Amino acid sequence: MRWGLLPSWWKKPLSELPSTFNARAEKVGEKPMFRSALKSRRSVIPASGFYEWTGKAGSKTPHNFSAPSCAPLAFAGLWETWRDPESDARVDSATIIVGPANEWMSRFHDRMPVIIDWNDTNAWLAGGDPGPLLRAPPEDALQEWIVSPRVNRSGVGDNDEALIEQIAAPQFVEAIQS
Structure with a gap:
């Protein structure tokens, strides 16, 4: 699948598509770009983890985030199928939903993927109230x-x-980045 949701109704050139690799949880049901997929094309995107960066531009430090058990995480996702009006080629695309960071994560970033408990994935996929x-x-x-x-x-x-x-010595990271 193409990363970054491409709505089925998109008619402009792909170069004019705004960034759609994340959908904000607070507005996902209101935004035309994501509204239809939220109603009927939800997905669970399994992930071993994700990255965030801290520090100043040019010397950012990457951090890996995963479940303490190292089990896969279940990201709330959306998908769409778009047909290219010129070639009639089918393009499947996906995005993840992100929301405000919890207090622990806010040390690294103000947003984070919406992680669904694996026990709640059927409820997510069933299409009920996402709130x-x-x-x-x-x-x-x-x-x-x-x-x-x-x-x-x-x-x-x-x-x-x-x-x-994991990098054993943080000073090693600083030396590489300088």
């Missing part, structure tokens, strides 16, 4: 560690498992 499910997870739902700044190089070794390994 109770679009909330920040409990404070102890995640663990964090600093990882290699190589993760900052998108498209280079993206499948390298070493990208999520």
Whole structure:
């Protein structure tokens, strides 16, 4: 699937599509870009974790976040199918829903993916009222560690498992970034 929701009704060139790789939980039901998918095309996006960066531009420190048990996380997602008006090619796309960070996460970023408890995934997929499910997870739902700044190089070794390994000495990260 293409990352970044592409609504079925989009008629303009793809270069004019606004950023849709995240949908804000607070407005997802109101925004035309996401409203239809929220009603009938919800998904659960399993993830081993996610990254956030801290620090100043040019010397950001990447952090990996995962479940303390290392079990997969269940991100609230949406999907769509779009047909290219010129070629009639079908394009499937997806996005995750993000909401305000819980207190623990706010040390790193003011937003975070909406993580659904695996026991609530059927309720999410069933399409009922999303409100109770679009909330920040409990404070102890995640663990964090600093990882290699190589993760900052998108498209280079993206499948390298070493990208999520903890850096033993934080000063090592500072030395690499300077």
